[in-house]
Amino acid sequence: MKELNIGKVIVAKRREKGLTQEDLAAYIGVSKASVSKWETGQSYPDITFLPQLGAYFNISIDDLMGYSPQLTPADIKALYHRLADDFAARPVAEVLAECETIIKKYYSCFPLLLQMAVLLANHHMLAAEQESARAMLEKAVTLCQRIRIESNDRILTRDAVSVEGTCYLMLNQPAQLMELIGETVRPFPTDTEMLAQAYQMAGNPDKAKQVLQISIYQHLLFLVSTASAYLILNACDLDRVESILTRTLGVAKLYDLEALHPNTMAQVYYAAAQVYAIHQDADTALNYLADYTQVCVSDFFPYSLHGDDYFDAIQPWFEDFDLGVGAPRSEEVIKQSMLDGLVANPHFDFIKSDRRFLDLIKQLEAHLTKVP
Structure with a gap:
């Protein structure tokens, strides 16, 4: 110590x-x-x-000794967001050194270790060298493994599995992921529905409504966000792609997802643009990139999870999140990734001299570099 x-x-x-x-x-x-x-x-x-x-x-x-091996949830949240801001403003190596010191000091504080794993996974792309980025992901995996083995907290363990699995995908290690979670797709759990019934039976219908709203919200985001990967998977079949987009965008419009959860919609539009770019369809790719750009410049920041007139009971649920309602990365890092999505993707090389593409770049740059 x-x-x-x-x-x-x-x-x-x-x-x-x-x-x-x-x-x-x-x-x-x-x-x-x-x-x-x-x-x-x-x-x-x-x-x-x-x-x-x-x-x-x-x-x-x-x-x-004046030492506590644990941090409070508020301390962890504040520490996470401070380090996320540091990743955007300081050399990555310096922030990583501080992260390592914190991890060693609180190695038995499993909620902190989980958020440190999330922090490393969310910022590994900022490392100057690929080897360093890989090391950050591998460190996140190690932290998640410690949580799974040492922690008796069922929720923490479940979340650690999710973060570890995400890191395996980014490390291009599908075998490790399948070993971690298994290869069988299981039905959705019914815990939420049973909990809502329990609240109703206990005479608390407002809480029952909140539980069901949370369930609907989560299923909705899962349905739409999964479409991004499904589009890429079916990129060779444009008929299937059009069917996926028709259904997905129909649901998204019905629930006004561009306002409710713009990040999800940005991912869908971006995936669609990439698919049509693979087929060298400049007009359609540019149309979806225009949708992507519009979402990015329309009330995306300050980013905050929120409900709406339909999901009017879920805000307290957001407030209880470990990291709060804000984004897990700093605004500067998110803005740069939005711009990099256009200028650094080789699939869009064939339209990089197109005036429409250049206009989208200018639009993004103007908005994302604007001082609030």
């Missing part, structure tokens, strides 16, 4: 009891000079004195 506050704790506890340094020294069986050195940080008590000091002050050894 590099940060021991034992001296300050001894001073505070001794004064609470109205004791002098001589009184404490006599009780422990050391000299007054030794107590003075402890309190000024010139030296630490011998390890054999710690139980005696803790018992005398009626505190644990951890409290005596």
Whole structure:
């Protein structure tokens, strides 16, 4: 441990009891000079004195040393967002070094380890070298594995599996993912529906409605967001692609997803543009890129999870999220990724000299670099 506050704790506890340094020294069986050195940080008590000091002050050894192995949810959220901002403003290597220090200090705080894994996964693309980016993902996997093995928290373990699996995909390790989650698709759990019925039976219909709204919201986002991967998977079959888009965009329009969850819609439009770019269909690809750009420049920031007139009971659920209602990456990093999606994707090389494409780039640049 590099940060021991034992001296300050001894001073505070001794004064609470109205004791002098001589009184404490006599009780422990050391000299007054030794107590003075402890309190000024010139030296630490011998390890054999710690139980005696803790018992005398009626505190644990951890409290005596001024150390807590756990952070509160509020502390974790604040730390995550501060580090996310740092990734956008400081050299990646510096932020990674700080992350490593924090992980070592709180290696038994599993909620923190989960969010550190999320942080590394969300920012690995900022590393200057591919090897460094891969190392960040591998570190995230290691943290998730520790949570799965050591934590007894069922929800934390489930979330760790999800983050670990996502990292395996980004590491191009499909075998590890299939080993982690299995190869059988299971039916949706019915826990949510049963919980809603339980609330209704208990005489709390408002809570039952909230539970069902949350379930509908999650299923809706799952349905639409999955379409992005399904479009790419069926890229060779344009008839199937058009069918996917007709159904997906129909649902999205019905629920006004561009306003409710613009990030999901940006991903769908981007995937559609990429599919048509593969077929060298410039007009259709540009149409979907225009939709993508419009979503990115229309009230995307400040990003915040929210409901609407239909989903009018889910805001308290968002507020309880580990990282709050904000985005898991800083606004600067998100804006840069939006722009990179157009200029760095080789599928769009064949239209990069098209005036319409250049206009979209200008539109994105103008909006994303605008000072709020």
